[in-house]
Amino acid sequence: MPLECAKVRIFVTPTVRCWLIVFAVAIPSLSCAEVVHMKNGDVIHADRVTESANTIQYEVGDDSYTVPKSKVERIEAGAPPSVGAIELPTYVPAAPAVGEEELLGQIVREGSVNREALNAIESRGAPGATAVAFYIAGKQEFQSGKFAEARRDFEAGMHYDPQNPAIVNFYASLLIRTGNAKQAIEYAARAVRLAPDSADALAVLGFAQYAAGYPKEATQSWKKSIAIRPDASIQRLLDRAGRELTAENNYSERETGHFVLRYEGSQSSDTFRSQILSTLEAAYTELAQDFGAEPRSSIQVVLSLPTLPRF
Structure with a gap:
């Protein structure tokens, strides 16, 4: 699915950190006039889609992407809710x-x-x-x-x-x-x-x-x-x-080349935050290679850990 710049708010516990990449990459693309279904199972929500003899070109915001037509299963109209x-x-x-x-x-x-x-x-x-x-x-x-x-x-x-x-x-x-x-x-x-x-x-x-x-x-x-x-x-x-x-006001930040992770004080460990960023960067690299395009600015991720009851 397309990489589009976004601010993502995530409420996690260590047992569900595998879902971070789903939120960080999938949520920004949920807004659009047409839906491109890829043969590998991916779903792309685009503002506009243009077909040529051998390629499909689609637009998400100000960015445009091109994928081989042979990798596309079908295109249909649709408008899932946006981030906003x-x-x-x-x-x-x-x-x-x-x-x-x-x-x-x-x-x-x-x-x-x-x-x-x-x-x-x-x-x-x-x-x-x-x-x-x-x-x-x-x-x-x-x-x-x-x-x-x-x-x-x-x-x-x-x-x-x-x-x-x-x-x-x-x-x-x-x-x-x-x-x-x-x-x-x-x-x-x-x-x-x-x-x-x-x-x-x-x-x-x-x-x-x-x-x-x-x-x-x-x-x-x-x-x-x-x-x-x-x-x-x-x-x-x-x-x-x-x-x-x-x-x-109580949040701090850690930044990598593609993500800005905002977190609340000492509520999460450095190791856990590093694991989150490593997971995001790995998926980012894979998707950027697949689509041959990258967003123009960093993706913001807000990490909020729930307060657990004391016994």
């Missing part, structure tokens, strides 16, 4: 875009996007209305789990109206949902600049920051969001992030 979606509930902005109500009935019919109506609106040459129409289409595809289609629609909407905060914000939500949290920060921050008093924009920015591994920044965004519009679910996440920040 595993750690966070899916957040969908609540506020509608200006003009959405007027066009909703034309674009969405019986739960599907009416592409003919969408094309008709686009042909009229009104950028603002066209942008909202594509935004409505993107929302519908997003809610139907058709993330590749939703992405194209949102990008078309931003092409016609790059200053529309609702489109930019929902596009950021899509990026979070599909495992591209760091890229989502850029768009969520833009949405906040366009609509600084929007509770939705601030909430999405917090989700992007948290999913990308920036809990301190996320708490600041969420505090601003609930100050504008109280939300119990965001308050719970804010409380959770605060607890994690308090706990992480």
Whole structure:
């Protein structure tokens, strides 16, 4: 499966350390529009897949990979939850875009996007209305789990109206949902600049920051969001992030060429930490050789050992 940069939080005891590599390598790839099933049993979740005569090229985030077609069993559509979606509930902005109500009935019919109506609106040459129409289409595809289609629609909407905060914000939500949290920060921050008093924009920015591994920044965004519009679910996440920040102040780090292991004080031995890193590095080397590609930055692994009861 593909090696994609990620932050992985692991709760382990010495008897289950063999599962570390499963979490560290598998979790980052769980987000995507297409699933490639390899003949050796591996499963690759990709944003996009392109077939040629002899190869399969697939994209995960900003990275692309190529594998021989002879090693691929089949390709199917699918969208498992991303890293962000595993750690966070899916957040969908609540506020509608200006003009959405007027066009909703034309674009969405019986739960599907009416592409003919969408094309008709686009042909009229009104950028603002066209942008909202594509935004409505993107929302519908997003809610139907058709993330590749939703992405194209949102990008078309931003092409016609790059200053529309609702489109930019929902596009950021899509990026979070599909495992591209760091890229989502850029768009969520833009949405906040366009609509600084929007509770939705601030909430999405917090989700992007948290999913990308920036809990301190996320708490600041969420505090601003609930100050504008109280939300119990965001308050719970804010409380959770605060607890994690308090706990992480007690963490130390060990780093190898490809991994950054964060651990809590003396709760684990040097030998155990070395075994974890050795296991991760061995699997990393094997996968990098198989796929001929490596991630652009280190993979963060957080080691949390449970507190055992005393008798």
